[in-house]
Amino acid sequence: MTKQPLRDAKGRPLVAVTGLGIVTSLGQGQADNWAALTAGRSGIHAIKRFSTKGLRTRIAGTVDFLDTDPVVAPALSQRFAEEAAEEAIAQAGIGSAGNFPGALFIAVPPVEMEWPQRHALAEASGQDGPITYTDLQRAAASRRFDAWHDLFIFGSVADHIADRLGTKGSPISLSTACSSGATAIQLGVEAIRRGEVTAALCIGTDGSVNPESLIRFSLLSALSTQNDPPEAASKPFSKNRDGFVMGEGAGALVLEDAESARARGATILGYVLGCGEKGDGFHRTRSSPDGAPGIAAIRAALDDASLTPDAIDTINAHGTSTPENDKMEAMGCAAVFGERIGRLPISSNKSMIGHTLTAAGAIEAVVSLLTITHGRIPPTINYAVPDPAIPLNVVAEARDMRVGRVLSNSFGFGGQNTCLVLGDEPA
Amino acid sequence: MSQDVVVTGLGLVSCAGEGIGAHLAALEAGAPARTDTERFAPYTVHPVPPLALDGQIPKKSDQRQMEPWQRLGVYAAGLALDSAGVNADAALKSAMHLVVACGGGERDTAVDGAILTGLRDAADPGAYLNEHLLNDLRPTLFLAQLSNLLAGNIAIVHGVTGASRTFMGEEAAGTDALRIAQARIASGQVECMLVGGSYSAERPDVMVVHEMGGYLRAKPFRPVFSRDGEGEAGFILGSAAAFLVLESVAHARSRGATILARLAPVASDRTRREPGAVARSLEHLWQQVDLPAPDRVLSGATGVGGITAEEGEALARIAPEAGITALGDVIGHSLEVTAPFGAALAAGLVAAGKARDVAVTIVGHRRGEGMIRVTAA
Numbered sequence: 052m053t054k055q056p057l058r059d060a061k062g063r064p065l066v067a068v069t070g071l072g073i074v075t076s077l078g079q080g081q082a083d084n085w086a087a088l089t090a091g092r093s094g095i096h097a098i099k100r101f102s103t104k105g106l107r108t109r110i111a112g113t114v115d116f117l118d119t120d121p122v123v124a125p126a127l128s129q130r131f132a133e134e135a136a137e138e139a140i141a142q143a144g145i146g147s148a149g150n151f152p153g154a155l156f157i158a159v160p161p162v163e164m165e166w167p168q169r170h171a172l173a174e175a176s177g178q179d180g181p182i183t184y185t186d187l188q189r190a191a192a193s194r195r196f197d198a199w200h201d202l203f204i205f206g207s208v209a210d211h212i213a214d215r216l217g218t219k220g221s222p223i224s225l226s227t228a229c230s231s232g233a234t235a236i237q238l239g240v241e242a243i244r245r246g247e248v249t250a251a252l253c254i255g256t257d258g259s260v261n262p263e264s265l266i267r268f269s270l271l272s273a274l275s276t277q278n279d280p281p282e283a284a285s286k287p288f289s290k291n292r293d294g295f296v297m298g299e300g301a302g303a304l305v306l307e308d309a310e311s312a313r314a315r316g317a318t319i320l321g322y323v324l325g326c327g328e329k330g331d332g333f334h335r336t337r338s339s340p341d342g343a344p345g346i347a348a349i350r351a352a353l354d355d356a357s358l359t360p361d362a363i364d365t366i367n368a369h370g371t372s373t374p375e376n377d378k379m380e381a382m383g384c385a386a387v388f389g390e391r392i393g394r395l396p397i398s399s400n401k402s403m404i405g406h407t408l409t410a411a412g413a414i415e416a417v418v419s420l421l422t423i424t425h426g427r428i429p430p431t432i433n434y435a436v437p438d439p440a441i442p443l444n445v446v447a448e449a450r451d452m453r454v455g456r457v458l459s460n461s462f463g464f465g466g467q468n469t470c471l472v473l474g475d476e477p478a
Numbered sequence: 479m480s481q482d483v484v485v486t487g488l489g490l491v492s493c494a495g496e497g498i499g500a501h502l503a504a505l506e507a508g509a510p511a512r513t514d515t516e517r518f519a520p521y522t523v524h525p526v527p528p529l530a531l532d533g534q535i536p537k538k539s540d541q542r543q544m545e546p547w548q549r550l551g552v553y554a555a556g557l558a559l560d561s562a563g564v565n566a567d568a569a570l571k572s573a574m575h576l577v578v579a580c581g582g583g584e585r586d587t588a589v590d591g592a593i594l595t596g597l598r599d600a601a602d603p604g605a606y607l608n609e610h611l612l613n614d615l616r617p618t619l620f621l622a623q624l625s626n627l628l629a630g631n632i633a634i635v636h637g638v639t640g641a642s643r644t645f646m647g648e649e650a651a652g653t654d655a656l657r658i659a660q661a662r663i664a665s666g667q668v669e670c671m672l673v674g675g676s677y678s679a680e681r682p683d684v685m686v687v688h689e690m691g692g693y694l695r696a697k698p699f700r701p702v703f704s705r706d707g708e709g710e711a712g713f714i715l716g717s718a719a720a721f722l723v724l725e726s727v728a729h730a731r732s733r734g735a736t737i738l739a740r741l742a743p744v745a746s747d748r749t750r751r752e753p754g755a756v757a758r759s760l761e762h763l764w765q766q767v768d769l770p771a772p773d774r775v776l777s778g779a780t781g782v783g784g785i786t787a788e789e790g791e792a793l794a795r796i797a798p799e800a801g802i803t804a805l806g807d808v809i810g811h812s813l814e815v816t817a818p819f820g821a822a823l824a825a826g827l828v829a830a831g832k833a834r835d836v837a838v839t840i841v842g843h844r845r846g847e848g849m850i851r852v853t854a855a
Contacts, residue, residue: 101604102602102603102604102605102607102608103608104602104604104605104608105605105608106608106612159646161581161582161624161625161646162582163582163623163683164683164686164687166607169590169594170594170597170603172686173594173595173598174598179598180595181591181592181595182594182595183587183591183682184587184591184682184685184686185682187594187682187686188521188685188686188689191686191687191689192696194692196690197691197692198690199687199690200688200690200691200693201691201844203687204647204648204687204844205581205582205625205646205647205648205651206646206647206648206650206651206842206844206846207844209647210647210748210844210845220746220747221650221654221657221746221747221748221846222748223645223647223658224645224646224651225643225644225645225646226624226625226626226644226646227626227642227644228624228626234643238643241667242661244665244667245661245662245667247661262604262607262611263611263615266608266611266612266615267615267619267620268620269612270612270615270617271617271621328641329639329640329641330576330629330638330639330640330641330642331633332633332634332637332639333634334634335543335621335627335631336621344639348641463626464621464627464630465621465626465627465629465630465633465642466630466639467626467630467641467642468641
């Protein structure tokens with residue numbers, strides 16, 4: 052084995068990945084998820100968690116095998132994150148139980164009180180006329196609901212995870228909408244490159260499939276309404292795509308300064324070679340018509356990795372299955388990769404697990420690293436009717452090939468574009 | 479290879495009005511400039527005066543797309559860009575990175591109330607909730623509630639489009655936004671950033687959340703460090719927004735910017751809260767930011783029982799010579815905004831020659847301790 056460098060081409064500490072963890076609607080853990088993803092199985096199903104009566108969209112990739120009490124987004128998000136993080140830490144073999152020797156960066160969905168709790172406060176208020184927030188405040192002052200304060204503030208999920216896993220310092224809870232998971236990884240990479248920490252636990256998690264979240268996306272016409280059969284609804288890059296399907300889950304990565312990972316004899320699973328981001332000020336939900344910010348984010352990730360587009364073997368697409376995203380992503384990739392884009396394999400995990408929103412960037416980074424490890428690209432299922440306006444080499448059946456470097460794209464509402472380059476060896 | 483990080487722009491909005499001059503004056507008053515005990519009774523709030531929004535958010539369509547917390551933040555961000563002299567420099571702003579500390583946006587309280595009223599007698603509550611959320615929620619309200627859409631609106635209105643990251647998590651989010659921004663610039667990862675946050679207190683939904691747990695003071699104003707009697711503890715929410723333009727000293731000099739102050743590396747921590755933990759953490763952070771003898775301390779103390787008295791005692795011990803002012807006595811408590819507001823006010827004090835070395839303390843009402851040091855450049 053040749054001696055690997057400890058610094059990247061820019062002279063910065065190399066960032067190694069030594070642990071991975073994943074929870075999606077397809078299952079818990081790398082083994083189950085990898086088997087399902089490469090078999091082309093869908094985790095999308097009819098929603099059972101709440102009544103979908105009257106809704107235009109009645110399907111999602113909810114994680115139904117992990118439970119919480121109460122069933123609210125922050126509790127579910129915390130549970131998924133814990134499971135994914137523990138898998139990643141166990142694989143990395145770093146630290147000791149309850150003592151992770153590094154920082155925590157966690158992408159969490161925005162938190163607010165949910166309808167069952169609002170309803171309980173309204174009931175407890177004793178008001179039998181029209182309910183107002185004054186009634187809810189009065190019920191809150193009864194002290195019977197004090198435990199819900201911590202449940203519904205933004206910092207609690209990270210705090211509980213920091214407590215349980217013993218991460219060091221002030222944990223960062225963040226959102227960059229649908230690119231949040233990638234941003235959590237980017238923050239960890241930057242902290243290691245600055246030399247502040249030698250290890251970082253980076254998590255993206257989302258358990259926010261509830262009536263109001265679903266309806267909010269529905270009101271923006273962002274969701275697929277092709278409820279039957281559920282597993283055929285998410286069809287990235289297809290001509291008949293009609294929106295995304297909400298999904299849940301978590302992805303966790305243990306990042307380490309490669310030098311310290313090697314010094315402790317850790318198995319290095321791969322490297323985060325580059326991170327790129329670019330804001331878009333065009334519109335709250337639509338991207339600049341020329342695609343320039345998305346293109347800039349991909350180029351920034353390649354530049355950060357000191358790689359040219361030719362070095363990328365496959366793209367783990369954002370690929371939400373919305374008409375807008377898939378068109379713009381294809382345009383952006385074509386601009387960066389030129390005529391090679393017609394041959395470069397590209398695939399969207401969202402065809403099977405749906406759009407896991409805050410978690411997506413982290414889950415898809417985990418899948419990208421598994422793709423490298425196993426030399427197999429998971430398929431984009433439901434790619435039956437290719438969109439002639441999107442001339443991509445979409446991987447419709449799992450494809451075996453040597454994969455050294457993956458570009459993983461994440462794009463979000465509010466002009467958020469974050470791209471990662473993951474690799475088997477330093478650039 | 480660490481570079482000095484300097485403050486070159488400030489944007490402040492609170493119950494004391496807008497701009498640094500208004501806030502330096504308010505700092506000496508001893509009580510917030512505006513206090514409303516009636517609109518949200520029994521809770522007291524420190525509201526912002528009406529703002530001439532057109533000055534920073536020229537398009538009415540943009541104003542309509544935002545809720546008050548976003549308008550407040552976008553307005554303050556514009557003030558900071560103006561103060562740094564970069565508002566006309568589209569190229570610089572398109573490379574400028576952004577870190578925002580905030581929570582989420584306002585609920586439509588009328589819709590919520592009507593749904594809760596209807597749910598009481600609904601034969602099929604699930605179907606009732608679905609039907610009314612679908613029909614009664616404004617489709618664009620979601621975009622006014624999403625945490626990262628404050629940053630999104632700053633990109634749209636002001637053209638700050640390097641890239642943005644939004645930190646959530648109450649008071650600690652503000653401290654860590656400054657910590658990460660300072661560290662990225664000091665290490666050369668970026669050259670120029672806009673950092674800050676926004677909080678609207680004038681909304682009954684947040685009062686429900688903070689009443690649970692008993693963190694909210696349901697009485698008229700009383701100074702933060704004098705809330706130790708029975709039934710006196712708790713915070714009074716204040717609407718506020720603060721943004722700072724931070725740059726490497728080299729970047730600031732190359733564009734001929736006026737340097738207002740220097741921001742030292744920010745220290746933050748998360749301790750398990752038990753008696754004495756806050757005082758120990760503050761003493762530890764004090765050493766981390768290398769504070770020999772600040773002439774001024776701006777305390778972000780909340781007024782919550784136990785931790786506020788502990789902070790007061792710790793500060794009396796470690797900074798006996800410094801004048802200590804509670805931000806809560808100037809603008810009220812504004813959660814995520816506390817740290818950026820304190821840092822901006824400290825920079826204003828230094829720039830005005832009213833102090834040379836200012837420490838800002840942050841002790842979150844549930845978690846997160848932080849120390850920010852701002853000095854003369």
